[in-house]
Amino acid sequence: MIAIEAVSKTFETEKRRRLPALCDISLAVAAGEFVSILGPSGCGKSTLLYIVGGFVAPSAGAVTVNGQRVTGPSPDRGPVFQEFALFPWKTVLGNVMYGLQRQGVARQQALARARELIAMVHLAGYENLYPKELSGGMKQRVAIARTLAYRPSILLMDEPFGALDAHTRTRLQNDLLDIWERDRKTVLFVTHSVEEAVFLSDRVVTMTRAPGRLKQIIAIDLPRPRSRAALLLDRRFQDYVVGIERLMDSADSGAPA
Amino acid sequence: MTRPVSALAAVIAAAGLLAAWELAAWLAGIDGFPPASRALAQIPRILTDGEALLDIAASVQRMAVGFVLGVAAAVPIGLTMGRSRHVAAFFNPLLMMIYPVPKAALMPIIMLWLGVGDASKTLVIFLGVTLPVIYHSYQGSRAVEQKMLWSAAAMGMGGLSRLVRIVLPAALPEILVGCRTGLVLALITMVTSEMIARQAGLGNILFNALDMAQYDTVYAMIVIVGVLGFVLDAAFERLRARLVAWAAPSHAIIAGTT
Amino acid sequence: MRARSGIATVVLIGALPIALIVGVWHVLAATGMAPPSLLPAPSAVAARLVQQWSSPAYLEHAASTLLRLFAGFGIAVIAGIAIGVAVTASRWVGATVTPLVRVLAPVPKIALYPAFILTLGFGDASKIALVVADAVFPILLATAQGTAAVEPKLAWSAQAAGASRWRCLLTVVLPAALPSVLTGCRIGLVISCIVVFLAEMITSTDGLGHLLVRAARSFQTVDMFVPLITISLLGLLLNAGFNAVRRRLLAGFPETTE
Ligand SMILES: Nc1ncnc2c1ncn2[C@@H]1O[C@H](COP(=O)(O)OP(=O)(O)OP(=O)(O)O)[C@@H](O)[C@H]1O
Numbered sequence: 162m163i164a165i166e167a168v169s170k171t172f173e174t175e176k177r178r179r180l181p182a183l184c185d186i187s188l189a190v191a192a193g194e195f196v197s198i199l200g201p202s203g204c205g206k207s208t209l210l211y212i213v214g215g216f217v218a219p220s221a222g223a224v225t226v227n228g229q230r231v232t233g234p235s236p237d238r239g240p241v242f243q244e245f246a247l248f249p250w251k252t253v254l255g256n257v258m259y260g261l262q263r264q265g266v267a268r269q270q271a272l273a274r275a276r277e278l279i280a281m282v283h284l285a286g287y288e289n290l291y292p293k294e295l296s297g298g299m300k301q302r303v304a305i306a307r308t309l310a311y312r313p314s315i316l317l318m319d320e321p322f323g324a325l326d327a328h329t330r331t332r333l334q335n336d337l338l339d340i341w342e343r344d345r346k347t348v349l350f351v352t353h354s355v356e357e358a359v360f361l362s363d364r365v366v367t368m369t370r371a372p373g374r375l376k377q378i379i380a381i382d383l384p385r386p387r388s389r390a391a392l393l394l395d396r397r398f399q400d401y402v403v404g405i406e407r408l409m410d411s412a413d414s415g416a417p418a
Numbered sequence: 419m420t421r422p423v424s425a426l427a428a429v430i431a432a433a434g435l436l437a438a439w440e441l442a443a444w445l446a447g448i449d450g451f452p453p454a455s456r457a458l459a460q461i462p463r464i465l466t467d468g469e470a471l472l473d474i475a476a477s478v479q480r481m482a483v484g485f486v487l488g489v490a491a492a493v494p495i496g497l498t499m500g501r502s503r504h505v506a507a508f509f510n511p512l513l514m515m516i517y518p519v520p521k522a523a524l525m526p527i528i529m530l531w532l533g534v535g536d537a538s539k540t541l542v543i544f545l546g547v548t549l550p551v552i553y554h555s556y557q558g559s560r561a562v563e564q565k566m567l568w569s570a571a572a573m574g575m576g577g578l579s580r581l582v583r584i585v586l587p588a589a590l591p592e593i594l595v596g597c598r599t600g601l602v603l604a605l606i607t608m609v610t611s612e613m614i615a616r617q618a619g620l621g622n623i624l625f626n627a628l629d630m631a632q633y634d635t636v637y638a639m640i641v642i643v644g645v646l647g648f649v650l651d652a653a654f655e656r657l658r659a660r661l662v663a664w665a666a667p668s669h670a671i672i673a674g675t676t
Numbered sequence: 677m678r679a680r681s682g683i684a685t686v687v688l689i690g691a692l693p694i695a696l697i698v699g700v701w702h703v704l705a706a707t708g709m710a711p712p713s714l715l716p717a718p719s720a721v722a723a724r725l726v727q728q729w730s731s732p733a734y735l736e737h738a739a740s741t742l743l744r745l746f747a748g749f750g751i752a753v754i755a756g757i758a759i760g761v762a763v764t765a766s767r768w769v770g771a772t773v774t775p776l777v778r779v780l781a782p783v784p785k786i787a788l789y790p791a792f793i794l795t796l797g798f799g800d801a802s803k804i805a806l807v808v809a810d811a812v813f814p815i816l817l818a819t820a821q822g823t824a825a826v827e828p829k830l831a832w833s834a835q836a837a838g839a840s841r842w843r844c845l846l847t848v849v850l851p852a853a854l855p856s857v858l859t860g861c862r863i864g865l866v867i868s869c870i871v872v873f874l875a876e877m878i879t880s881t882d883g884l885g886h887l888l889v890r891a892a893r894s895f896q897t898v899d900m901f902v903p904l905i906t907i908s909l910l911g912l913l914l915n916a917g918f919n920a921v922r923r924r925l926l927a928g929f930p931e932t933t934e
Pocket residue numbers: 172173174180181182200201202203204205206207208209371
């Protein structure tokens with residue numbers, strides 16, 4: 162469903178220096194698949210996600226979604242940014258309503274759907290607070306609800322739980338898996354945490370250091386629905402985590418050309 | 419603005435403005451709006467007329483004196499305001515009250531006290547310059563990192579020496595932004611006070627020409643004042659950029675006027 | 677407790693210089709060191725102030741000043757925001773407007789007043805035009821800088837939700853830049869206050885500025901103070917009103933130092 166074909170990206174800096182960020186990335190993601198991207202800081206993970214979202218144009222190559230070439234953002238690809246990017250002048254409800262209003266949903270229906278989503282991310286009762294009055298984890302849940310509201314079939318999540326404490330992070334991971342089990346959206350998920358990637362994904366994509374190339378793709382053959390407690394004790398889970406951590410530590414010489 | 423504007427773009431913009439003026443004047447065809455070419459033709463005459471030139475020089479001199487005195491008075495006030503809450507509390511309400519009063523409007527009263535000579539006009543320019551410079555020095559001084567002052571105190575620096583050796587250089591970029599606004603304000607206050615007092619100077623020449631229906635001269639003077647403003651601002655910006663090359667580039671001035 | 681006594685101290689300290697000025701002024705007048713023709717007693721000015729503020733004729737003058745002020749400021753706000761947003765939104769507009777602003781912003785707009793008089797007449801139109809010319813630049817610059825600095829991910833979030841380019845500009849980029857836009861507007865408001873008064877001083881048959889000049893011509897010193905104090909208080913009042921609006925509009929934004 163998502164086909165990333167030979168995508169490269171080179172940034173031009175102010176002083177006309179050329180900065181290669183992504184190098185010849187090809188990746189196909191099936192409908193309903195949960196794929197995580199792992200890689201060292203600055204290897205271009207965010208950039209890749211922005212290109213799939215249509216926010217940034219690739220320097221070479223192309224992305225197609227359901228056979229259609231990506232030329233700009235569209236509501237079937239919903240982003241969730243690491244920085245939340247909530248609208249500070251809108252309340253929780255206003256933020257979640259925004260996409261529904263742009264989709265032309267009637268006000269009453271939009272309100273009902275927004276409230277339902279807010280309840281789903283466990284924020285019922287916080288509808289009328291402004292983002293600045295929320296904790297980091299609450300903000301991230303609003304951001305997820307805001308994106309889910311307009312029912313994208315693809316979620317593009319950039320380290321959505323990166324800035325959260327371990328406890329909140331675990332809860333949100335579970336919530337995300339619940340949502341995913343129910344709707345089977347296609348998810349492209351960037352993270353720094355190997356455990357998180359293995360726990361959530363069908364496949365884990367690892368990248369080399371900058372300029373980022375694909376290193377290795379690992380299929381995670383663990384039963385679903387997954388429970389964190391059970392997996393932590395599961396030998397196969399541990400093997401995946403240790404194996405991928407080793408792979409990430411190893412020199413980038415093993416990268417495919 | 420967001421991108422630095424090249425000198426070439428500024429020249430093209432100025433030429434475009436003149437061309438638009440020329441065209442609009444031809445289309446309008448009214449006496450009170452001569453084309454750019456006729457107005458510009460007057461400039462050499464004005465600038466070679468000894469008397470007018472002396473008048474303009476006197477204006478600029480008053481402006482320079484008012485500006486220098488204003489900066490000299492405003493910087494220490496602003497810097498101490500930034501480092502002491504009590505000093506800030508002392509000056510803030512007074513400054514708030516003075517802020518919306520047009521300084522040039524004090525001209526009639528000050529002329530009562532000091533006469534129509536240089537003293538009145540210089541005082542008004544001085545008043546016009548001080549406010550933005552105080553404000554920016556205050557902001558700059560307030561933003562100085564407290565830890566920097568603690569380390570200076572630990573090294574044995576006294577209060578005054580901390581203000582001069584640490585706060586002043588640290589706040590310099592912001593002070594210079596204030597000075598840039600102050601410079602434009604000095605010019606504005608100078609022209610305006612001369613328009614109100616009508617004794618001598620650029621503003622006076624401008625309105626005398628208006629009274630005598632010498633429209634070409636009116637517009638020529640407008641161009642001269644405009645160019646003066648642009649050149650002063652550009653020259654100061656160049657100086658500022660050199661003085662504080664280490665600081666982040668400043669944006670075009672937002673604050674400013676009369 | 678602590679905070680309250682802190683605020684009380686700040687207010688007291690702030691009242692000090694104002695009380696000091698009025699005190700010295702009173703002593704100067706009461707002891708006859710300054711003759712009333714040069715410096716009327718503060719009590720005389722206060723009495724006249726109260727008398728004038730309840731006189732319909734005076735209020736009519738104040739109303740025409742306010743009318744010009746609001747007309748000019750309103751146009752400047754609309755034009756400044758529209759152009760400022762367009763500068764950020766369109767490469768073309770940005771490339772055209774930026775150098776024009778670079779050339780025009782440091783020009784003392786008051787020098788254009790004779791040109792406005794000649795083309796728009798001596799009435800309200802020329803004064804409003806001057807207010808617009810002066811107030812539009814800070815608003816335009818603040819809007820352009822503010823919108824250019826908006827976090828792109830906010831706009832991306834809107835576009836992904838299905839917002840068109842224009843929709844995104846109006847519903848996300850402009851609101852996100854609101855703190856900066858409002859700072860520009862507040863500077864524009866004070867400038868409007870100042871400029872309208874000056875324009876009325878230079879040529880007018882009504883308005884507060886005209887009252888000052890009329891009083892000066894007939895050496896009515898008391899009457900010279902009244903419009904000046906009125907415009908100062910008017911400025912304070914408008915500023916306070918503006919801050920109330922600002923607080924309401926920026927309810928969701930993190931506190932700023934201003
Ligand atoms: N707008 C930009 N202009 C210039 N260079 C950029 C820009 N955005 C990203 N880069 C460069 O591209 C490279 C990849 O950046 P990117 O943000 O995609 O990395 P990342 O893998 O997401 O890193 P992290 O894990 O730290 O978030 C970096 O070297 C960065 O400096």
